[in-house]
Amino acid sequence: MSAVELMDEMEAGELSIEFEGEEPQALLEWAIKEFGDRLAISTSFQADSVALIDMAYELDPTIKVFSVDTGRLPQETFDLADALRARYPGLQLELIQPDAQEIEGMTRAHGVDLFKTSVDMRLLCCNLRKVRPLTKHLHQLDAWVTGLRRDQWASRTNIRKVELDHDHGAVIKLNPLAEWTEDEVWDYIREREVPYHSLYDKGYKSIGCAPCTRATAPDEPSRAGRWWWETNAPKECGIHCSIESGGLEHELHALIGDAANPEAHA
Ligand code: SF4
Numbered sequence: 001m002s003a004v005e006l007m008d009e010m011e012a013g014e015l016s017i018e019f020e021g022e023e024p025q026a027l028l029e030w031a032i033k034e035f036g037d038r039l040a041i042s043t044s045f046q047a048d049s050v051a052l053i054d055m056a057y058e059l060d061p062t063i064k065v066f067s068v069d070t071g072r073l074p075q076e077t078f079d080l081a082d083a084l085r086a087r088y089p090g091l092q093l094e095l096i097q098p099d100a101q102e103i104e105g106m107t108r109a110h111g112v113d114l115f116k117t118s119v120d121m122r123l124l125c126c127n128l129r130k131v132r133p134l135t136k137h138l139h140q141l142d143a144w145v146t147g148l149r150r151d152q153w154a155s156r157t158n159i160r161k162v163e164l165d166h167d168h169g170a171v172i173k174l175n176p177l178a179e180w181t182e183d184e185v186w187d188y189i190r191e192r193e194v195p196y197h198s199l200y201d202k203g204y205k206s207i208g209c210a211p212c213t214r215a216t217a218p219d220e221p222s223r224a225g226r227w228w229w230e231t232n233a234p235k236e237c238g239i240h241c242s243i244e245s246g247g248l249e250h251e252l253h254a255l256i257g258d259a260a261n262p263e264a265h266a
Pocket residue numbers: 070072115122123125126127129130208209211212237
């Protein structure tokens with residue numbers, strides 16, 4: 001059964017209102033009962049998602065967790081994955097990979113560090129290394145859980161707790177931490193002694209691929225350290241919102257032809 005048949009836009013909106021004001025665990029508990037093994041938590045190993053893993057594991061130790069190993073992640077991210085496996089025995093944590101041929105074609109055509117040359121090249125890299133493998137993986141699921149919060153960035157202020165994700169085949173997208181602040185997340189992590197990414201202790205506030213993330217000054221917004229060399233470009237990679245760009249579409253088609261539309265190949 002597809003997510004479209006499981007829920008329509010109106011039901012998603014009603015559920016979202018129902019869970020507004022509730023603790024994140026309430027939505028997680030409902031989702032685990034509703035979707036079973038067709039539910040998974042997406043983690044980028046940032047503070048929000050380790051808090052979610054802790055909450056969900058307590059409710060159901062068989063909960064599925066996945067992340068995209070872009071091939072450019074810092075070693076500290078893999079160290080955290082190991083720490084989570086040690087803390088939560090039997091944790092079903094899967095690292096999914098981009099298509100090796102697509103990455104080879106991209107780097108042969110544009111270089112390994114193409115993302116520094118233009119916004120379109122950065123979006124192309126994010127698309128092939130993150131968005132496409134994630135989109136493919138989501139086709140196996142009815143619902144996915146993210147660590148998105150409304151206070152993270154301007155593009156996230158209107159997220160709802162329950163959404164239909166039309167960028168990924170209308171799979172159900174759950175954002176249990178939507179109402180939480182950054183401080184609430186860290187209070188939870190400290191109180192529960194949840195393992196967290198060691199780069200936070202080196203001044204990072206948002207963590208992604210090694211070459212595209214830097215530490216930030218205390219007064220900078222949390223996502224200012226992502227693709228910091230770009231001006232007037234979205235601090236998003238396309239996973240949580242579709243990013244239209246003629247240059248990106250053109251390059252994708254030049255590299256991978258019709259396969260540029262993963263929905264057509266689900
Ligand atoms: S964050 Fe940087 S290295 Fe990672 S996928 Fe995006 S452009 Fe490529």
